[in-house]
Amino acid sequence: MRIRKTKPVLAAAVSALLVLFGLVFSPVHANQSDPLPSWAEGPTKSAIIQFVQDVTKQGGSDYVRPEERIATFDNDGTLWVEYPMYTQVLFAFDRVKKLAPQHPEWKTKQPFKALLAGDMKTVGASGMKGVTEIIMASHAGMTAAEFEKTVTNWLATHKQPKFKRLYTECIYQPQLELLAYLRANGFKTFIVSGGGIQFMRPMTLKAYGIPRSQVIGSSVVAEFQVKDGKPVLVRMPKIDFINDKAGKPVGIYEHIGVRPILAFGNADADMQMIEYTKAGEGRRLGLFVHHTDAKREYAYDRKSHVGTLNKALDQAAANGWIIVDMKKDWKRIFPFEKEE
Amino acid sequence: MRIRKTKPVLAAAVSALLVLFGLVFSPVHANQSDPLPSWAEGPTKSAIIQFVQDVTKQGGSDYVRPEERIATFDNDGTLWVEYPMYTQVLFAFDRVKKLAPQHPEWKTKQPFKALLAGDMKTVGASGMKGVTEIIMASHAGMTAAEFEKTVTNWLATHKQPKFKRLYTECIYQPQLELLAYLRANGFKTFIVSGGGIQFMRPMTLKAYGIPRSQVIGSSVVAEFQVKDGKPVLVRMPKIDFINDKAGKPVGIYEHIGVRPILAFGNADADMQMIEYTKAGEGRRLGLFVHHTDAKREYAYDRKSHVGTLNKALDQAAANGWIIVDMKKDWKRIFPFEKEE
Numbered sequence: 001m002r003i004r005k006t007k008p009v010l011a012a013a014v015s016a017l018l019v020l021f022g023l024v025f026s027p028v029h030a031n032q033s034d035p036l037p038s039w040a041e042g043p044t045k046s047a048i049i050q051f052v053q054d055v056t057k058q059g060g061s062d063y064v065r066p067e068e069r070i071a072t073f074d075n076d077g078t079l080w081v082e083y084p085m086y087t088q089v090l091f092a093f094d095r096v097k098k099l100a101p102q103h104p105e106w107k108t109k110q111p112f113k114a115l116l117a118g119d120m121k122t123v124g125a126s127g128m129k130g131v132t133e134i135i136m137a138s139h140a141g142m143t144a145a146e147f148e149k150t151v152t153n154w155l156a157t158h159k160q161p162k163f164k165r166l167y168t169e170c171i172y173q174p175q176l177e178l179l180a181y182l183r184a185n186g187f188k189t190f191i192v193s194g195g196g197i198q199f200m201r202p203m204t205l206k207a208y209g210i211p212r213s214q215v216i217g218s219s220v221v222a223e224f225q226v227k228d229g230k231p232v233l234v235r236m237p238k239i240d241f242i243n244d245k246a247g248k249p250v251g252i253y254e255h256i257g258v259r260p261i262l263a264f265g266n267a268d269a270d271m272q273m274i275e276y277t278k279a280g281e282g283r284r285l286g287l288f289v290h291h292t293d294a295k296r297e298y299a300y301d302r303k304s305h306v307g308t309l310n311k312a313l314d315q316a317a318a319n320g321w322i323i324v325d326m327k328k329d330w331k332r333i334f335p336f337e338k339e340e
Numbered sequence: 341m342r343i344r345k346t347k348p349v350l351a352a353a354v355s356a357l358l359v360l361f362g363l364v365f366s367p368v369h370a371n372q373s374d375p376l377p378s379w380a381e382g383p384t385k386s387a388i389i390q391f392v393q394d395v396t397k398q399g400g401s402d403y404v405r406p407e408e409r410i411a412t413f414d415n416d417g418t419l420w421v422e423y424p425m426y427t428q429v430l431f432a433f434d435r436v437k438k439l440a441p442q443h444p445e446w447k448t449k450q451p452f453k454a455l456l457a458g459d460m461k462t463v464g465a466s467g468m469k470g471v472t473e474i475i476m477a478s479h480a481g482m483t484a485a486e487f488e489k490t491v492t493n494w495l496a497t498h499k500q501p502k503f504k505r506l507y508t509e510c511i512y513q514p515q516l517e518l519l520a521y522l523r524a525n526g527f528k529t530f531i532v533s534g535g536g537i538q539f540m541r542p543m544t545l546k547a548y549g550i551p552r553s554q555v556i557g558s559s560v561v562a563e564f565q566v567k568d569g570k571p572v573l574v575r576m577p578k579i580d581f582i583n584d585k586a587g588k589p590v591g592i593y594e595h596i597g598v599r600p601i602l603a604f605g606n607a608d609a610d611m612q613m614i615e616y617t618k619a620g621e622g623r624r625l626g627l628f629v630h631h632t633d634a635k636r637e638y639a640y641d642r643k644s645h646v647g648t649l650n651k652a653l654d655q656a657a658a659n660g661w662i663i664v665d666m667k668k669d670w671k672r673i674f675p676f677e678k679e680e
Contacts, residue, residue: 067551144593188553201597211407212597213528214553222593224586224612231615233593240594246564253484253562253573254580255595257541257552272564275571 035181038174038332044287044324048178051285055261056185062283066186070260072252072273073175075193075200075217077266077307078289079208081160081170083298086306088199091154095138103137112137132239139196140220140237143227147235152202162298165336168203172289173337174330175264179208182262190214190260192251192273194244198235216251218243248273266291267307274312274321286321288312293327375521378514378672384627384664388518391625395601396525402623406526410600412592412613413515415533415540415557417606417647418629419548421500421510423638426646428539431494435478443477452477472579479536480560480577483567487575492542502638505676508543512629513677514670515604519548522602530554530600532591532613534584538575556591558583588613606631607647614652614661626661628652633667 039045054062055069076082096106096115106112111130114122123130139147160170179189189210193200197217204210219240222233243251249272252260263270263277266289274286290309291300302310316323326333379385394402395409416422436446436455446452451470454462463470479487500510519529529550533540537557544550559580562573583591589612592600603610603617606629614626630649631640642650656663666673 067545070553188551190553197594198597205407211528213410213530213595215597219594222590224589224616226615231589231612231619233589233616249564249571249573250562254537254559255553257538257555272571275566276564276573279571 035184036174036177038177038330040329040331042329044322044329047322048285048287051262051283052181052185055283064261064282068258068261069182069185069187070190070256070258071179071182071187071262072190072192072216072248072256072260072264072277073179074265074267074270074273075191075195077291078264078270079171079175079191080167081163081297082266082306083291083300083304084161084306086195087167088195090158091151091199092134092138094154094158095150096134099137136220136237139199140235142235144198144222144233144235147198148202151199155203163334163336165334168207169336170334171207172330173332173335176208176335178264179210183209187262188214190216190252190256192243192248192263193217194242194247194269196220197243216243216255218247245269246272249276252276261285263287264289265312267309268311269308271312271315275319278319278321286319288316288321288323290323290325292325293330293333296333297326299327375524376514376517378517378670380669380671382669384662384669387662388625388627391602391623392521392525395623404601404622408598408601409522409525409527410530410596410598411519411522411527411602412530412532412556412588412596412600412604412617413519414605414607414610414613415531415535417631418604418610419511419515419531420507421503421637422606422646423631423640423644424501424646426535427507428535430498431491431539432474432478434494434498435490436474439477476560476577479539480575482575484538484562484573484575487538488542491539495543503674503676505674508547509676510674511547512670513672513675516548516675518604519550523549527602528554530556530592530596532583532588532603533557534582534587534609536560537583556583556595558587585609586612589616592616601625603627604629605652607649608651609648611652611655615659618659618661626659628656628661628663630663630665632665633670633673636673637666639667 036045036048054060055064057063073079076086093115096112100106100116103112106116111123111126111134115134155166155168158167159165160167163170182189191200191204191210191214193216195217197215197219200215200217201212204212204215221236221238221240223236225232225234241247241251248270252273259280260277261280261283262285263274264287265274270288278284278286288309291298291307293299300307301313302308312321313323376385376388394400395404397403413419416426433455436452440446440456443452446456451463451466451474455474495506495508498507499505500507503510522529531540531544531550531554533556535557537555537559540555540557541552544552544555561576561578561580563576565572565574581587581591588610592613599620600617601620601623602625603614604627605614610628618624618626628649631638631647633639640647641653642648652661653663
């Protein structure tokens, strides 16, 4: 309103300058006219762009207010590589090996004995109970600050076996573009993962531009204690919440309190999140990454030991879920690949 | 970088225009030079402004990166009126009365019998067990959407007894200014309340400018179910988390994952949150509202049945906590009051 007080000569100067800026910056703008350059042209990319245009069009029938523009992304296999094994499981195994000298009892106690001997078959056979014991041994019994430091150091020093890069570098370029595109259109982007909430948080801002408070995951019980006169949070050896499968919509309800309008996963464990998302009123988008590129990444789905994608493949068409074919839909997979 | 390509004449035009804009907009700037007009001049206001200036000064010794600029506020008695009774408790009592015809067993079952007879002494004597039963009866056993609708309708139709205004209007003007001032300086503002997370969320964006995902509170267990082929979240009659006292730092850890640099409460139940905040490195600010204004609001502290402020008053000076004296420090209390 105040600009009305501006003298006509100033208004003219503003207009002229806007034009000049337009000219100066137009080459940049032209380069950026494709918000998803690593996505191949085709129905998947078109559906995403159409969706974003529709829900952000003021006065349009599909318009969604900014506070409702919530997009949720699974992490393992959706934003970063999960094959041949979830990064956090490798972290847990490494921690057990590192902590073994302080736990002589592990020499005879399963599943630790098997893990230390490299007998993964026995570790696997120990089931949920065994895995939980390994997670508790590696993720609990320390302060929040100590765990943060351990995770940060581990991620800074361990590399993905196939790509010989840090795990935090093995993230999907097309998804980075999609996250940025959504945010540029007023979306708030969240991670909703079965992985540990505090395991992910040290890396999400730098890797994905997602702040810690927008990361939702599984957790152990934390307890407020005063140690040597200093208040600390201690991670207790007790599962607090499993943010997987039917836990994902619950995690969304607790942490966000708004039903997403876009959800992106890659496994059957993401089905409930996507069902919940799609069941809301108005326009909704549900997507799954299908790992189809054995050469550039990995190819796995129905019978995989990680990121099993089976039922979702069968039910996708009937439910209007989009299956993103990594090999066909992604021109470039990793930031470290050369641009074409 | 690209601006280097700009011709000198354009650069000159830009500079000239910036100066012109400065002139055009300077009256606005002058009006807005006090970011906290409802706060009385004095050490409290000065301490807040100095803190914000220090932590946002690039290159300064107290500089805090934007992603670490987290401010947490209690709700009851800190952002809105909690006297003579917490709004949510009144909601729970009303719900029980409304639901009574569907629960003939309540006629003989405590604490419901006492509540329906208006015998608050017996309700109070039923203790934590009784109160929990009332909360479960009023807050669980429905879908998330049904609960949301009930809360929204209740808040739209019930008024605070002293001010004859909706509860959502009985919010503190100085705090609205502080929240806006913090956000304008790159802070992310959160509510960290003992109140129900889903009870607060319907009102926080409109009342305080705080989105749902930045609201942390107590919760009941939610369960993902498919009802009539439609995925829904059902609120179960089981406490999930009590976000009060030592629960507040835990809630902060789970939901934000970053230790706040500023925390604001009004009761002993906020001490742990403020201790946790102040125990971090670098500059930190911890504040309590002290309700000292019987005329314009209420006066209560050490022996109050709501918002008890006793230990914190004793320990404030030694811990460097700021006690905000409502009567002296707040020139205006509510948005609905006329501006002076």
